[in-house]
Amino acid sequence: MPNMKKKILALVAGGLLVTMLFVQCKKSSDSVSVLKPQAESITFSGVSDFILDSTGKTISIQAQVASKESLKTIELVYQPWNIAKSIPISGTIYSFSDVVNIPKTALLQVHSLVLKATDVNGNSNFTEIKVGLQDLNYSKIYLTNVSDSTGLIGNLYGVPLSMNKTGSHAYEVIYYVKKGGEKIRFIPNRNRLAPVAIGADPTNQTKLITDASKSLPIAIKDAGYYKISVNTLLLNYSIEPYKAVGTPPPAVAFVGRGFFDYPNMNWQNTLPNIILMDRDSANPFYFTKTLRIGTPAGNTYNTAQFIMTTNNGWTDFWRFDNGSSPEFAVFNGGTNTELPITPSPTTYLFVFDALTNQVQAIKK
Amino acid sequence: MKYISFKILLFFSSFTAVVSCKKDNSTPVSSIPPIVKLSNEIIVTSLGADFFMEADLADDLGLKSFTLRYDDWFLYNTVSLADSGNPKKYHLKYKFKMPDTAANKIHSITLTATSIGNATHSTQFKILLNTDFQNMYLVESTDPVKLTSDLFGVPSLMTKTSSYNYEMVYYSASANSKVWFIPSKSTLKPFLYGLDPSNINKLSGDFSKSLPISLSNVGYYKIKLNTLNLTYSLEMLTTPSATGAFAQVALVGRGFYDYPNMNWQNALPDIILLDKSPANPYLFTKTVRLGVPAGSTYTTAQFIITTNNGWTDFWRFNTDKDIDFTVFNGGTNAEIPISTTPVTYKVTFDTYTNRCKFERQ
Numbered sequence: 001m002p003n004m005k006k007k008i009l010a011l012v013a014g015g016l017l018v019t020m021l022f023v024q025c026k027k028s029s030d031s032v033s034v035l036k037p038q039a040e041s042i043t044f045s046g047v048s049d050f051i052l053d054s055t056g057k058t059i060s061i062q063a064q065v066a067s068k069e070s071l072k073t074i075e076l077v078y079q080p081w082n083i084a085k086s087i088p089i090s091g092t093i094y095s096f097s098d099v100v101n102i103p104k105t106a107l108l109q110v111h112s113l114v115l116k117a118t119d120v121n122g123n124s125n126f127t128e129i130k131v132g133l134q135d136l137n138y139s140k141i142y143l144t145n146v147s148d149s150t151g152l153i154g155n156l157y158g159v160p161l162s163m164n165k166t167g168s169h170a171y172e173v174i175y176y177v178k179k180g181g182e183k184i185r186f187i188p189n190r191n192r193l194a195p196v197a198i199g200a201d202p203t204n205q206t207k208l209i210t211d212a213s214k215s216l217p218i219a220i221k222d223a224g225y226y227k228i229s230v231n232t233l234l235l236n237y238s239i240e241p242y243k244a245v246g247t248p249p250p251a252v253a254f255v256g257r258g259f260f261d262y263p264n265m266n267w268q269n270t271l272p273n274i275i276l277m278d279r280d281s282a283n284p285f286y287f288t289k290t291l292r293i294g295t296p297a298g299n300t301y302n303t304a305q306f307i308m309t310t311n312n313g314w315t316d317f318w319r320f321d322n323g324s325s326p327e328f329a330v331f332n333g334g335t336n337t338e339l340p341i342t343p344s345p346t347t348y349l350f351v352f353d354a355l356t357n358q359v360q361a362i363k364k
Numbered sequence: 365m366k367y368i369s370f371k372i373l374l375f376f377s378s379f380t381a382v383v384s385c386k387k388d389n390s391t392p393v394s395s396i397p398p399i400v401k402l403s404n405e406i407i408v409t410s411l412g413a414d415f416f417m418e419a420d421l422a423d424d425l426g427l428k429s430f431t432l433r434y435d436d437w438f439l440y441n442t443v444s445l446a447d448s449g450n451p452k453k454y455h456l457k458y459k460f461k462m463p464d465t466a467a468n469k470i471h472s473i474t475l476t477a478t479s480i481g482n483a484t485h486s487t488q489f490k491i492l493l494n495t496d497f498q499n500m501y502l503v504e505s506t507d508p509v510k511l512t513s514d515l516f517g518v519p520s521l522m523t524k525t526s527s528y529n530y531e532m533v534y535y536s537a538s539a540n541s542k543v544w545f546i547p548s549k550s551t552l553k554p555f556l557y558g559l560d561p562s563n564i565n566k567l568s569g570d571f572s573k574s575l576p577i578s579l580s581n582v583g584y585y586k587i588k589l590n591t592l593n594l595t596y597s598l599e600m601l602t603t604p605s606a607t608g609a610f611a612q613v614a615l616v617g618r619g620f621y622d623y624p625n626m627n628w629q630n631a632l633p634d635i636i637l638l639d640k641s642p643a644n645p646y647l648f649t650k651t652v653r654l655g656v657p658a659g660s661t662y663t664t665a666q667f668i669i670t671t672n673n674g675w676t677d678f679w680r681f682n683t684d685k686d687i688d689f690t691v692f693n694g695g696t697n698a699e700i701p702i703s704t705t706p707v708t709y710k711v712t713f714d715t716y717t718n719r720c721k722f723e724r725q
Contacts, residue, residue, distance in 0.1 A: 127488065
């Protein structure tokens with residue numbers, strides 16, 4: 001009897017040891033370097049993986065679910081839009097189809113709706129439906145270095161700087177940074193920094209966000225030319241140094257009328273009745289001049305009309321893409337400006353980049 | 365004695381359990397999943413190109429590992445963050461190569477972050493092939509031979525109206541004609557656009573799945589595609605007025621095997637009148653043989669199309685050899701190498717759409 005009891009005790013203790021080891025150590029056998037995954041028991045196909053539509057619109061979501069075991073529920077979840085649907089289902093295949101309204105107030109970003117299926121044993125798998133917004137496919141995007149909207153008001157032309165639209169949601173510009181450390185953002189409304197001013201995401205500087213109250217201006221460390229690309233769907237951007245090639249013009253001068261301090265100018269094409277611009281000391285393509293626009297004393301006209309020339313008679317000249325709201329100079333083509341003026345002058349910093357043909361007249 | 369041995373055993377067993385499970389016992393357990401913020405949830409890339417998946421992972425206790433999984437591409441990689449000291453924050457940048465043979469569909473790579481508390485959070489990167497193609501062509505068959513057998517005009521070039529958007533006016537010559545769309549003139553794989561079998565209101569760009577788009581009536585259709593949204597539209601156009609159609613059109617030039625005396629005369633009998641379709645006055649066809657006629661020594665066929673009206677109204681081509689469309693009162697002559705062995709082609713010319721094709725018979 002005592003021997004038997006001893007044996008039983010030993011067996012119990014031994015069993016306990018094994019059990020303890022097994023139970024307690026189960027987790028540590030869950031190594032992080034599994035080479036081959038367990039096959040998913042639930043799979044998805046025909047998923048509406050990526051939908052591009054506008055806020056306020058209804059989108060339709062589809063997916064086919066296949067499961068080894070009988071299915072129990074399918075859930076569509078996206079908390080920011082208050083979507084939390086759970087549908088009891090059965091069988092090993094299920095065809096999911098639903099419509100979702102993109103809220104008018106949806107954040108301007110890619111949204112990830114989660115579709116999750118669970119079987120009767122509690123196994124689950126998920127897929128995501130990414131929703132991109134056509135609202136972000138702006139017809140026009142401008143680059144701006146101003147920190148508040150007042151810098152966008154009162155300029156004569158070319159501010160903010162127009163970017164080229166190269167494709168759906170894609171914009172590009174060659175831009176000269178005159179002084180290292182300049183901070184830029186991208187805006188779809190030329191007169192306002194709100195509600196959309198696209199800049200770096202404070203939580204991830206490689207990404208963009210659209211919310212003007214959160215986005216950070218992107219600082220460009222060194223002076224020079226850059227090729228700046230922005231994608232408003234993927235909300236990413238790139239800023240790459242750009243090498244200026246070509247021959248800078250020998251000189252650039254304004255010719256025309258409407259410059260307040262040059263009363264004798266009236267479309268002559270030689271000095272002294274033209275206004276030579278100052279060439280930038282670091283960039284031979286970059287010309288600036290601070291000038292007052294207004295009807296000079298003794299004149300009665302009420303528009304400023306001008307072009308730019310190389311101080312070479314009428315041979316090489318630039319006119320503009322648009323006479324009343326110019327953005328670009330057009331070499332040996334384009335139209336004259338026709339800008340309303342009064343006898344009280346306004347001072348602007350005129351900028352002409354002969355590499356990119358960008359023109360600006362910034363209020364001083 | 366028996367109790368002592370039992371106690372020893374018990375002591376030993378607890379000790380063993382403690383020793384062998386030391387790691388586990390020091391591991392906190394948490395049900396709070398790590399935070400995962402994807403930097404680029406949508407990735408647009410091309411076949412064979414490297415791309416990066418980027419995300420910021422965070423967990424208050426510390427991160428144990430992350431796993432990237434996509435069974436279609438045999439991707440299953442768990443990266444331990446133990447060597448990085450199980451950080452509370454980790455920026456993930458993972459390089460992967462888009463397989464050369466990837467299907468033209470959206471691929472979902474699942475990222476799972478695991479905390480040292482063994483709580484997990486999964487989310488997906490969606491990988492798209494860049495589908496903003498330079499060109500898009502309409503095909504009436506998915507027989508790959510048909511892409512290379514004809515002289516020109518097959519497949520039929522669409523107009524790119526903006527990024528991802530293509531359109532064309534197409535003549536459906538018979539009821540329930542079937543069409544698909546391809547961005548490469550010479551191959552159907554992997555990009556072949558047609559109806560998505562799981563949602564016939566949408567397009568699929570996947571060769572293995574796409575169903576044909578069926579045009580139920582005879583007549584002209586305006587077909588529009590968007591390869592980003594995978595949407596399409598079909599609009600049947602009003603039948604163009606017969607009065608606007610040309611009475612006759614003819615091939616003029618040289619290199620037509622059975623017309624040895626043509627050589628750029630512009631009046632009958634040394635031009636080849638095409639046959640007007642009884643159903644569509646804008647549509648002309650003719651079966652001809654191209655080849656060096658007996659008695660001639662030139663080695664190229666050169667031709668244009670006229671209205672049998674001297675040289676006043678004519679059509680030439682957008683280019684001289686690999687021709688996509690005709691240009692009314694403009695363009696260049698066709699100039700196509702020929703030999704003394706003739707090849708038979710069915711010529712179809714649609715003056716309404718300016719599309720001309722020479723299909724090998």
